[in-house]
Amino acid sequence: MTVKSNKGVILKANPKGTPEVDKDFELAHRTIDIENLNLEENDFVLKNLYLSIDPYVRITLQEPTSSSLKYDKKIPIGQVIKGLGVSEVVKTNNPKFKVGDLVFGAIGWEEYSYIKSDIAYAFSFVNKELLKDTPLSYHVSFLRFGGLTSYASLIDIGKPKEGETIYVSTAAGLTGQLVGQIAKIKGMRVVGSTGSDEKVDFLLNELKFDAAFNYKKVDLDKALSEHCPNGIDIYYDNVGGKALEVALEHCNRLARVVVCGMISQYNITNPDERYGIKNLNNIVANSINIQGFMVTDYIGKDIEKEFEKDIIEWIKNGKIIYKETVIDGVENIPKAFVDMLNGKNVGKYVVKIAD
Amino acid sequence: MTVKSNKGVILKANPKGTPEVDKDFELAHRTIDIENLNLEENDFVLKNLYLSIDPYVRITLQEPTSSSLKYDKKIPIGQVIKGLGVSEVVKTNNPKFKVGDLVFGAIGWEEYSYIKSDIAYAFSFVNKELLKDTPLSYHVSFLRFGGLTSYASLIDIGKPKEGETIYVSTAAGLTGQLVGQIAKIKGMRVVGSTGSDEKVDFLLNELKFDAAFNYKKVDLDKALSEHCPNGIDIYYDNVGGKALEVALEHCNRLARVVVCGMISQYNITNPDERYGIKNLNNIVANSINIQGFMVTDYIGKDIEKEFEKDIIEWIKNGKIIYKETVIDGVENIPKAFVDMLNGKNVGKYVVKIAD
Structure with a gap:
């Protein structure tokens, strides 16, 4: 039995004002058969581990208009919402990404994400050096x-x-x-x-x-x-x-x-x-x-390297405290997102999708 | 007979909306007896030659309030309005400024200005090098x-x-x-x-x-x-x-x-x-x-020197055209000012107060 649950959160309606969990989001009980899945060239499949809950996602839920809020593509109704996450490669037809690799990038609000070759460039590897000193949840946002x-x-x-x-x-x-x-x-x-x-x-x-x-x-x-x-x-x-x-x-x-x-x-x-x-x-x-x-x-600029160097030093010697709340389960993403928009979080919200 | 005319434009009322020549300004027919004037230490007297007509002056005509427009002092009702000008020193008790010197600074909308020692620091000399290639009117604003x-x-x-x-x-x-x-x-x-x-x-x-x-x-x-x-x-x-x-x-x-x-x-x-x-x-x-x-x-920064170097070169080789309108007489300052605020000027308005 290779069929696995692949629950995902889809956009049910473009929110009017503050999003509402039941009105604007829907949990889709989908499955994925990883073993029998045929990948096209350079595609790969991710098992999603942690998702970052970020305000910018609100903008991607708007109805597409001539609005000037152009910095992220809008999510069509009925499609899985996207966010930044850390995932494990579980199947791959892309020589750059091997099974077991931990990667960071824009994934779906779902258990597994099928990544097409044309967006593979937007994924990068979790920094193994930093992983020695920090939990994986930090790599979904804090260290990124x-x-x-x-x-x-x-x-x-x-x-x-x-x-x-x-x-x-x-x-x-x-x-x-x-x-x-x-x-x-x-x-x-x-x-x-x-x-x-x-x-x-x-x-x-x-x-x-x-x-x-x-x-x-x-x-x-x-x-x-x-x-x-x-x-x-x-x-x-x-x-x-x-x-x-x-x-x-x-x-x-x-x-x-x-x-x-x-x-x-x-x-x-x-x-x-x-x-x-x-x-x-x-x-x-x-x-x-x-x-x-x-x-x-700032990505790829000198300041990115200076950040990694400084932040690890500051964490090690206790100069920086980082507070996060880890919430379990893909089904809790909408509530975490709405709570964050309503300012209920102290520190960073991260959803743990899988171990 | 050493008494000379010293007409000046005083603020009659704080303008409501766009200033009006007759309602907000008044020409005061004053005189000055330069020869018999006793100067305190480091004070000096200027004969004003050219006045620059600038939008920022509008702000100094406002009633003083808790407004955030703090970048220039407000002119009290009944006092002479101020602006930037080029003048000749005609009497001086300040060793830095000699009779005949041409200076640039904040003067009154008037024929002669009495400059107290505490604001003497804000006056500087007209650049004689640049004067070889440019008329004096350029030194009131364009080259400043x-x-x-x-x-x-x-x-x-x-x-x-x-x-x-x-x-x-x-x-x-x-x-x-x-x-x-x-x-x-x-x-x-x-x-x-x-x-x-x-x-x-x-x-x-x-x-x-x-x-x-x-x-x-x-x-x-x-x-x-x-x-x-x-x-x-x-x-x-x-x-x-x-x-x-x-x-x-x-x-x-x-x-x-x-x-x-x-x-x-x-x-x-x-x-x-x-x-x-x-x-x-x-x-x-x-x-x-x-x-x-x-x-x-930018005053006193490297860019000020770079400006003087570039601008003179550009004027000499015809890369820059500078258009100004010179208006005669202190009594015409209010109209020039209001016309400028109403956008009637093509290029820079400068008032010639004296030769």
């Missing part, structure tokens, strides 16, 4: 795009300087917690905002931020006046919209705004309903730099 | 902040690359015309927008832009699709607001937005009435850099 996102953007765009102040929004997410900790290593005053008192505790007591607050309980403008008395030199923005507008009022001359994401705007389907930012005049008045980036801008 | 603004921001922030496309708004103003011409020298496709058919002609036929259009007569979105078929790599923004929002939709990956000014927003006194930009998500989607600057960021 997740960690590199924080490191490269903070160093390259933020240009952290000792004694300056950084304000990080959604500071308890993977990106935020790493940005804050790296900024501490660089000698900055680190201020974070997050959505629950539990997370504020985590930022202050575990990550040792200089200040942190629950944005749901304060007036942001007043909180920034209180916690950033010398103004903001780097605003690390994961939120966009009104939060960006308020932060711009606190930015010092020559401040850098690193725009990692605009999570406040992702669930807004109608572009006219997005928040309109009225104080970009501050950019001129204070010579402010606002820069967006995608982590792929 | 005006030209340096275009050069430094385009090179430092815009990073022009051969074959790329630049779109310049208010392209017929001093900044725009220089930016466009330098971009041509750097091998770019140069597209400009401006507010009259006469100026479109000027951009196409005199400055040799690749494309130009009258923004009052077209739909900006369609015009950009037509004239920037390969998208925009540099948007040189003098306008802000809706124009910035539309341009962002045409920006390529890794585009640079140089924010020189937001003239569309300067006349809006109530911050709530400013235009709200809703598509900053493009910054993330396309790794776009939006950067503001002030020309003073």
Whole structure:
């Protein structure tokens, strides 16, 4: 009996606003017969082990429109959703990938993924050196795009300087917690905002931020006046919209705004309903730099190697704490994803699909 | 008889919206007795020769508020308005400045300015080397902040690359015309927008832009699709607001937005009435850099010397055309200023106050 379960999560409907588990997603009980599967040239089959739960996936669930959110292809209704994962090669017709190899790349929200030759180039091997010191779950995001996102953007765009102040929004997410900790290593005053008192505790007591607050309980403008008395030199923005507008009022001359994401705007389907930012005049008045980036801008650059070197050293000597929550089972991916979008996670959500 | 006329333009009222010559400005018929004037230590007196007419002055006419437009001090009602000018030292108690010296700095909209020692540091000498090849009027802006603004921001922030496309708004103003011409020298496709058919002609036929259009007569979105078929790599923004929002939709990956000014927003006194930009998500989607600057960021840097070297060479060998309109008489400053804000100028407005 070579037929195996290959449950997968398919897109049932384009979410309106915040996705809903039952309305927008469906678990398809499919099977796969690996032994009798005929692979075309250079194709291979992956057994998926860990999946990273990332905000950018929300954008791929939109109805395709003339929208400017072009940085990922949209998932058609009825098809398996995609995300970044770590997998084991279980069958291969591609000389580069051998059975047993551990690889990283864009897989489906499913137990097994059939990878066609034309996207094989987008898979790379799990770094065996790093694997000695770190669990496999770290390789799905933290040691890949997740960690590199924080490191490269903070160093390259933020240009952290000792004694300056950084304000990080959604500071308890993977990106935020790493940005804050790296900024501490660089000698900055680190201020974070997050959505629950539990997370504020985590930022202050575990990550040792200089200040942190629950944005749901304060007036942001007043909180920034209180916690950033010398103004903001780097605003690390994961939120966009009104939060960006308020932060711009606190930015010092020559401040850098690193725009990692605009999570406040992702669930807004109608572009006219997005928040309109009225104080970009501050950019001129204070010579402010606002820069967006995608982590792929940094792939293959020197900074990727510097990241691997620094991050392993910082983990080993305890300078960086990395908090993740591992959730079991492909059937729990939609809930993990929606919870993450609703800010329920402390640290990084990773789904364990198989051992 | 040593008493001389010292007419000056004072601020009569804080303009609401676009300033009005008669409502907001008043010509004060004052006199000055230079011979019998007692100077305190390190003070000096200037006879003003040329005044530069610049948009930034509009901001200094606002009522002082908690507004974020902090980059210039507000002019109190009843006081002489300030601007950048070239002047001759006519009396001095400051060993650095001798009678007959030609200097550049912030003077009053008046015939003579009394300069106190505490702001003497902000005056510098007209470059005599450059004066051999250029009229004195060029030294009030073009060879100073005006030209340096275009050069430094385009090179430092815009990073022009051969074959790329630049779109310049208010392209017929001093900044725009220089930016466009330098971009041509750097091998770019140069597209400009401006507010009259006469100026479109000027951009196409005199400055040799690749494309130009009258923004009052077209739909900006369609015009950009037509004239920037390969998208925009540099948007040189003098306008802000809706124009910035539309341009962002045409920006390529890794585009640079140089924010020189937001003239569309300067006349809006109530911050709530400013235009709200809703598509900053493009910054993330396309790794776009939006950067503001002030020309003073570049003063004393290497790029200032490079500018002087390049600009003189370009003028001498005819690679750069500089168009200015010289208006006579201190009493005509308010009209020149209002006309400039209303876009009536082709090229740079300079007021000749005296020979």
